Amino acid sequence: MQIDLHHGMTWVIARAAGFSVEEATIIAHASQYVDDATNYGHIEFSNGAAYERIATAHKMLDYKNLDSLKNMKVWVPFHFLPGNGGLPAGQNPSGTFIKKLVCKPGSYIAKDMISECIAEKNRPYGLHRLGITSHVFIDTWGHQGFAGVNHDVNKVENILDRNGHPELELTERISGFFSSIFQDDIPSLGHGQALSNPDLPHQEWSYTNGLGEEVVRNNTADFLIATNELCKTYQRYLDIEENGLPDELKFEISMCFTEFDMNDGEARHKLWLEAIENDRFNLGAYTLDYIAKGEGSWKHQALGTTLSDGDEDKYEFTADFMTSNWKYFHDAAKKHKLTIIDDILPQYGICVG
Template identity: 75%
Template sequence: MQIDLHHGMTWVVARAAGFSAEQAKTIAHAAQYVDDATNYGHIEFDNGAAYERVATAHKMLDYKNLDSLKNMKVWVPFHFLPGNGGLPAGENPDGSFIQKLVCKPGSYVAQDMVNECIADKHRPYALHRLGITSHVFIDTWGHQGFAGINHKINEVTDIEDLNGEAEEGWLERITEFFSGVAQDDIPSLGHGQALSHPDKPHQHWRYINGLGEVVERNNINDFLLAADELCKVYQQYLGVPTTGLSQYVKTEISKCFVEFDMDDGEQRHQLWLNAIAEDRFDLGAYQLTYIAKGEGSWKHQALGTTRAKGDEKVYPYSPAFLTSDWKLFHDAAKKHRLTIIDDILPKYGICVS
């Protein structure tokens, strides 16, 4: 999924579940920032203090970064949560180990992730961690059938657009993304070979996976179910009945999936922001914004820098850094990653560290 759903829709679902507009803003911002926090390593301050942050994303289609893309500490805990074949801990899916790593919608692993997040809600970074959890949770629908490693199972061929639009040849389109790369060298990482088909909420499509299986995906149905289940996660977090979305909000979200049918995620995102400002969902009009990098971003507010890449040699230290959204996000990301890799996955016989 892309920014339209990880940010715009997530805010709507959080408000519908009972969070305040400002709480929903923090949750939705953290959910989207998972895709934008691409820097990692230590930063230093002028008073001798230091802080280590983690990367929660890499650029999926940057072939030059393939070695980084193989980093399971990024793709497995933050984007392609292993599904263990949809089975509970202690049971194994048929086939080889790779079947345990394939993402499954709303899996037992995902439920364990949610429970661990809720158990941590007394922390200062609680809403930031809930945003990260939200991103990973709904991606189990968007990324279902794919694994967060470079493996044959992620191979995609014979893509068909079932929305009635002409589909440019798969090989032509994918070689445009991986310019100058031979066909046999195109990486089978995550849904890279499927391009953006798994991310578009209006997409109805079909493909053949690396196992030779024909897979048909209706993103409207899948993503609407993901939104409803995410609402239940939020209601569980708040300790209220887990009834899911109201029929009105569910209907409006579904209409947005259909109406906002352009391929560009940023364009769809702006339409979601407009709908929120116009109170389309009957949750109260709100001017929601999102700045990933530069002036006004979480990083700028925390460190005073507008650099999108790289770091200053030394940052001026302020006590406010300790409670900044940027630091709280990275605190939450480190705890999330540790919990997934060291605590949850081993219960399912999965070791990726």
């Protein structure tokens, strides 16, 4: 999924579940920032203090840097949560190990991830971790059938649109983009070969996967299920009855999926923000925005820098840094990653550390 759903829609669901405007804004920002936190390593302060942040994403189109993109410690815990074949801990899907790594919607592993998040909701970074968990959870619907490693299971062939017609334009875009980088193949990492098809809320499509299986996808239907399950997750977090989304809100969200039918995620995001500002969802009009990097961003607020990539030699340390959204996000991301890789996945016989 892309920024329209990870930010705009996530804010709507958080508000509908019962979070305040301020809480929903943190959750939604953290959810989207998972896709934008691409820097990693230590930063240093002029007073001698230091802090280590982690990357929760790589730049998806930088395929020249394939070694980084193959880093399971980023793609597996933050984007392609293994599904263990949809089976609980202690059971194994038939086939080889890769079957355990393929993403499955609302899997037992995803539910364990949510339980761990809720168990530590009183941490200072509790809402930031919930945002990260939200991103990973709804991506189990968008990324279903794909794995966060470079493997033939991710191969995509015979892509057809909702009318059963080959997506010739897509095929041409793929071959044109990669022709100067790869002579024989497109990297089989995640859903790279399917480009943005798995992320588009209005898309109905089909393809043949690397196992020779025909896969039919209706993103609108799948994503609507994901939104309802995310609402239940938020209600559980708030310790209230898990009723999911009210029917009228479910309808409005589904209408946005189909009405906002451009392929540009940023364009769809703008429409979500306009809908929120115009109170389309009957949650109270609110002017929501999102700044990934640069002036006004969480990083700028925490460190005083407007650099998008790289770092200053040293930063001026302030007491506010310790309670900044940027630091809390990275605190939460480190805890999330550790929990997934070291605690949850080993219970399913999955070792990616």
